[in-house]
Amino acid sequence: MSGGAQLGARLRDGDLTAAPAVLNLVETGGPAAREEAAALLREVSPGALGGEARAHVVGVTGPPGAGKSTLLGELVRTWRAGGRSVAVLAVDPSSKRSGGALLGDRARIPFDPDDGRVFIRSTAAAGRLGGLAPATRAAAHALAAAFDVVVVETVGVGQSETEVAEVADTVAVIVQPGSGDVLQFLKAGIMEIPDVLVVTKADLGDVALRARRDLNAALRSLGENDVAVVAVSSIAPASGIDELVAALDAHRERLDVTARRLAARRASALADFAAEHGERGLRALGGRRAALRALDDADPGADVPALVDALQSRAEAR
Ligand SMILES: Nc1nc2c(ncn2[C@@H]2O[C@H](COP(=O)(O)OP(=O)(O)OP(=O)(O)O)[C@@H](O)[C@H]2O)c(=O)[nH]1
Numbered sequence: 661m662s663g664g665a666q667l668g669a670r671l672r673d674g675d676l677t678a679a680p681a682v683l684n685l686v687e688t689g690g691p692a693a694r695e696e697a698a699a700l701l702r703e704v705s706p707g708a709l710g711g712e713a714r715a716h717v718v719g720v721t722g723p724p725g726a727g728k729s730t731l732l733g734e735l736v737r738t739w740r741a742g743g744r745s746v747a748v749l750a751v752d753p754s755s756k757r758s759g760g761a762l763l764g765d766r767a768r769i770p771f772d773p774d775d776g777r778v779f780i781r782s783t784a785a786a787g788r789l790g791g792l793a794p795a796t797r798a799a800a801h802a803l804a805a806a807f808d809v810v811v812v813e814t815v816g817v818g819q820s821e822t823e824v825a826e827v828a829d830t831v832a833v834i835v836q837p838g839s840g841d842v843l844q845f846l847k848a849g850i851m852e853i854p855d856v857l858v859v860t861k862a863d864l865g866d867v868a869l870r871a872r873r874d875l876n877a878a879l880r881s882l883g884e885n886d887v888a889v890v891a892v893s894s895i896a897p898a899s900g901i902d903e904l905v906a907a908l909d910a911h912r913e914r915l916d917v918t919a920r921r922l923a924a925r926r927a928s929a930l931a932d933f934a935a936e937h938g939e940r941g942l943r944a945l946g947g948r949r950a951a952l953r954a955l956d957d958a959d960p961g962a963d964v965p966a967l968v969d970a971l972q973s974r975a976e977a978r
């Protein structure tokens with residue numbers, strides 16, 4: 661068995677100590693590592709697992725400084741207290757990989773370093789085209805086979821929630837009270853409606869209450885009645901965290917996980933294919949929509965690299 665396949669088998673067995681090696685592998689460049697990573701993903705594909713991976717994959721996104729990392733510290737503590745294992749992949753938009761090491765580090769999430777059931781890593785963002793790096797998506801897909809909760813944390817507003825929806829079952833957008841950007845983007849239809857909205861820094865009082873009220877009013881006017889708006893405070897005494905956990909769980913329970921994951925894998929495959937072959941590659945497939953239609957006929961148990969291969973053969977055959 662190859663190293664990648666072995667790592668995949670460990671994840672399938674629930675071995676959380678495989679996580680660091682998984683991240684190192686998916687972040688290593690070059691054809692050999694890529695083949696190993698594909699072998700890893702094959703071992704944790706729905707076909708190999710006999711169903712979708714177990715984790716609840718949660719996307720957490722919002723403007724810089726909104727309080728995402730501080731909140732994740734509280735969420736991780738609460739999930740752990742409930743017996744759930746947690747992996748967090750914090751996407752660092754500024755970091756450039758050099759020799760396999762990350763220079764920047766956005767993962768300033770407070771956690772217990774002796775707890776073997778928590779894994780937190782910064783990962784590099786994709787290039788200027790935006791979107792999640794293929795490595796981050798691959799890591800999220802892989803870790804979802806072993807952890808109970810996998811979080812992908814990204815920075816931004818207006819685009820990042822669409823990108824994170826490519827991997828997450830549930831997308832939570834974090835709103836800083838007193839800054840109107842999320843509200844304006846929602847009203848203007850610039851941003852996709854998230855699954856859960858979180859107003860941070862509730863300890864600031866009125867300004868946070870107003871933010872929650874305004875967001876609720878905007879959602880109502882858009883006819884969105886299923887989106888929970890939760891106000892939290894992540895500094896002691898923390899508040900609203902249990903309510904947020906419940907809102908995330910409630911969304912997951914309503915969700916058709918199989919359909920969402922299937923769509924996510926297909927979108928990921930197309931993004932990976934486009935990243936590698938550019939517009940010319942997409943044209944060879946007859947365009948983006950034709951490519952997605954072709955993926956509709958692919959094996960629903962296939963992992964992302966297998967779907968990319970299918971697109972490649974199709975492009976060559978045309
Ligand atoms: N008053 C108050 N301050 C908070 C709360 N949560 C976070 N902060 C503060 O807000 C600032 C930003 O918090 P972070 O958690 O680093 O925010 P972030 O969204 O992860 O920021 P980036 O990773 O840079 O995008 C820090 O100074 C925190 O101490 C809160 O609940 N109440």
Ligand SMILES: [Mg+2]
Nearest residue numbers: 728729766768
């Ligand atoms: Mg942060």
